[in-house]
Amino acid sequence: QSRFFPILFSLSLGILLLGCDSDSSSNSGEETSSSSITGISSSRVLSSSSSYDTDAIIADHNGTVLSAIPTEWITAAKKNLVIAYGHTSHGSQLVDGLNGLETWKGSPYTILGSGDTEGLELRDTPFSGASDLGAPDFIAWVTATRSYLDENTDVNVVMWSWCGQLSWATTGDVQGYLDSMTTLEKDYPDVQFVYFTGHLDGTGVDGVLNQNNESIRTYVRENNKMLYDFADIESYDPDGNYYLDLNANDNCDYDGGNWCTEWQEANPGEWYEVTAQHSQSLNGNRKAYASWYLFARLAGWDGK
Secondary structure (H helix, E strand, O other): OOOHHHHHHHHHHHHHHHOOOEOOOOOOOOOOOOOOOOOOOHHHEOOOHHHOOOOOEEEOHHHOOHHHOOHHHHHHHHHHOEEEEEOEOOOHHHHHHHHHHHHHHOOOOOEOOOOOOOOEEEEEOOOOOOOEOOEOOOOHHHHHHHHHHHHOOOOOEEEEOOOOHHHOOOHHHHHHHHHHHHHHHHHOOOOEEEEEOOOOEOOOOOOHHHHHHHHHHHHHHHHOOEEEOHHHHHOEOOOOEEOHHHOOEOOOEEOOEEHHHHHHHHOOOOOOOOOOOOOOHHHHHHHHHHHHHHHHHHOOOOOO
């Protein structure tokens, strides 16, 4: 194992630097599953950010219980939300996961444009001038957002995801992101802006990535914002076992194996095949479940 981690870190960093491509883009692995992966101690089941006392809306691994989301709030989300989502390849995991879920489960998990006129209106990569929160730089997305909202006044939810930029972003870069989001919220009070953490990179609890993610989480909790916690979803398997301290990365690799493929093999029929860029099907499944949790909360569900 002493030789495994340097190799894993090098591979993870290489993928991180090359992987920010523009996107062309039952329990079913939910958090309540009772199955467990061989060799993972139950003592590794930890709590996450959503356990804090806050009025913030946080979609993390605790929001991956699809069956816990009331159908009426899924319907409300489809009726009332008009979502614009900017992303590159990692961020496409949400969209591909949602489309795969519709194919697997059907109604009510339908997306507009897929043949259902009652589906969720999710406008995929509609912005011009920016690809994600860090491409071509850390500020282009702000201008792109303003331009799009000024021309599309029906949009009431805006989401932008990161690629790998939070792995090297400075504290100033992160603060600039938080400040820009706050300014947009003030300038467009009828729009709900969703904050994002960055995908895992194998650097663990003490890495720059986790420090930056924690800064975003803290700001969201303290200011009652809305967060899609990309990294937290990748830190836990459906049984609640924790992998960030085992240097998990975006492909679900950790010091000892791959939690996605291990869970998939142990739980046939409880997950669906989907293309999840840079990752495994189960990760795409859970990104979809957390997305519906988020959309239901944005539509007014209290999460209980």
